Amino acid sequence: MLRTQRHPAEGNRIAPIPYLHPVRLPSFIITSLLFLVAGAQAPLAELPMTMRGKLLFIDVYLNDDPTPLHVLFDSGAGVTVVDSKVARERGLVLSGALSIGTSGKRVQADRSPGNTIRLGERYMLDSVELYLMDLAHLSAHYKTPIDAILGTDLLSRAVVCTDLDAMRMRIHDPKTYVHTGSTTGLAVTELDSGTYGFPIQVVPDGRKDTIEVLVKLDTGADNDLTFYNHAVVAHGLMRAGKRYRGVRGFGAEPTITHNRKGKLSSASVGGRTWRKLPVVYQVDPVNALSKHACDGLIGQQLLNDFTITYDLPAGKVYLEPRK
Secondary structure, three states, X not given: OEEEEEOHHHOOOEEEEEOOOOOOOOHHHHHHHHHHHHHHHOOOEEEEOEEEOXXXXXXXXXXXXXXXXXXXXXXXXXXXXXXXXXXXXXOOOOOOEEEEEOOOOEEEEEEEEEEEEEEOOOXXXXXXXXXXXXXXHHHHHHOOOOOEEEOHHHHOOOEEEEEOOOOEEEEEOOOOOOOOOOOOOEXXXXXXXXXXXXXXXXXXXXXXXXXXXXXXXXXXXXXXXXXEHHHHHHHOOOOOOOOOEEEEXXXXXXXXXXXXXEEEEEEEEOOEEEEEEEEEEEOOHHHHOOOOOOOEEEOHHHHXXXXXXXXXXXXXXXXXXXX
């Protein structure tokens, strides 16, 4: 079949234009292309997660030991920490110490370089530097053994998805990963101690104006939102003359802090809005002296509302609201 078109330069002459038939690829080529796309998206590893309270735990294999460690998944920790007692039992080799910032204060942690970590059946991390701290107070508080804390130093080496509906963690190659979800990635900012955060919108208690605050992404915190002392003052988050209930807190080291508990009118991020939201104001003098590159943290109580993909190598986090 031919179609015709008039050429202005040739008067009324009619030039035939050939009709282009659609090209049909053989089924084996289509199958191969689909296989390649699927293969590029196949996870490097997939492993089960367990939940204790609001916190997520995974099994991690250290060096050549066949017994896994029970590890807290903590995006609020800049480094990966092993309990001191577990490190002695596993015979980790020590080499110096490092000052580590925690939610309470800075502490000295022994350093163990040159370790190997395995997640799932296939995903191996070599030359891993681990830090040793006494985590017994965390194990006692959460009533479960916490052998180690997986921090962003390892989380940022891959693309990691936490799927709470399937209770699975999937690890992808950052060089080939393409997000296929329905949401746009949130740009994350690198904060102090190698952690990451993003902006959220909040309406403080007793007010109608919306303000934007930068919060650290902290899966190791089992509450909703926490604001640091400097943000409480700068944004006027606590109402003058109002009485607030006290709340105790602690972090990776056992210093007890005494803070205040209140509520926000609302907070919004990733297509979700929460109203009358519980919040902790870190106003203890220990916290007040701490220096932070953000206004506070968003904890696992809120993060559990999403299937989260941490693409830290690309500077993005995807929050897919769960049904």
